[in-house]
Amino acid sequence: MKLTNINKYFGNKHVLKNTTLDFPAGQTTVMVGPSGSGKSTILRSLNLLVIPESGQYDFGKHHLDFSHKVSNKTKLAIRRETGMVFQDYNLFPNKTVLQNITEGPIQVLKQPKQAAIRNAQKLLVKVGLANYGDAYPHELSGGQAQRVAIARALAMNPKYILLDEPTSALDPELELSVLKVLSQLAAERQSMVIVTHNMIFAKRVADRIIFVENGEILYDGTPEEFFAVNNPNQRIKNFISSMTMEDL
Incomplete structure (x- = not known):
């Protein structure tokens, strides 16, 4: 998954400026930075929820030149291979947890209903919600709803999971339950791109x-160098200090 010389404007604001990034498979790439910096725009460009004005996007067999119109067929093909998880869950309120997870596999991937249900039940075990298949979203805590959203993304067998501030709406205890699931996925080498403000995570x-x-x-580099005490980039050091409240 690679973006090359991406430019995106919202009105007169130049949000992404010749952005070039590579997202290796089997790795967890974490994007950080101040609010409004362009992190979520990069993430949404990978899922084609945002279409840049120029630049190239390479993902598996797909090659896109954003100076040309992106077809709906291409958008759907890429979205089938990239599971998106938002901070506000986006679960169907009128469907049970199990129905939320199986909807995509049955309707989009054309999986047999019973196979989709068996897989959804395994995923609920994976995210620590084995007994919640018959629950409705309004009966869940925020942390539980976000774990269902992650299970729903996994049910589509995506090559990459894209997570946009998945815990920003949660209190610390509920946030921890979600971060444990993401840590497990990272250990399993699930390809992920995560936008977060949680520096410890x-x-x-x-x-x-x-x-x-x-x-x-x-x-763009290793977490060891980014968080190093002797990082020569003072802007990054100031950002880490503000996010971890070291100078409070």
């Missing part, structure tokens, strides 16, 4: 850290 699970500010990539 980023340091623990990331194979690679990307720091974005004002639509530009200021760092």
Whole structure:
């Protein structure tokens, strides 16, 4: 998965500026940076929820040149291979947990209903919600709902899971339940791209850290170098200090 010389504008604002990034398979890439820096725009470009004005996107057999119109067929093909998890869960309120997870596999992947149900039950065990298949979203805590959203993404057998601030709406205890699931997926080498403000989590699970500010990539490397006390980039050091409240 690779973006090359991506440019995106929202009105007169140049949100992404000749952005080039590679997202290796089997790794967890974590994007951090101040609010409004362009992190979520990068993530949504990978899922084609956002279409840049220019640049190239290579993902498996797909090659896109954003200076040309992206067809609906291409959008659907890429979205089938990239599971998206948002901060507000986006579960169907009128469907049970099990129905939320099986809807995509049955309707999109054309899996037999019983096979989709068996797989969904295994995924609920994986995310620690084995007994919640018959529950409705309004009966879940925020942490539980987000774990269902992750199970729903996994049910589509995506090549990559893309997570946009998946725990920002949760209190710390509920956040921990979600982060444990993501840590397990990272250990299993599930390909993931995560936007987060949680520096402790980023340091623990990331194979690679990307720091974005004002639509530009200021760092792209290992978490060890990013979090190093002697990191020569003072802007990054100031950002880490503010996020971890070291200077409070």
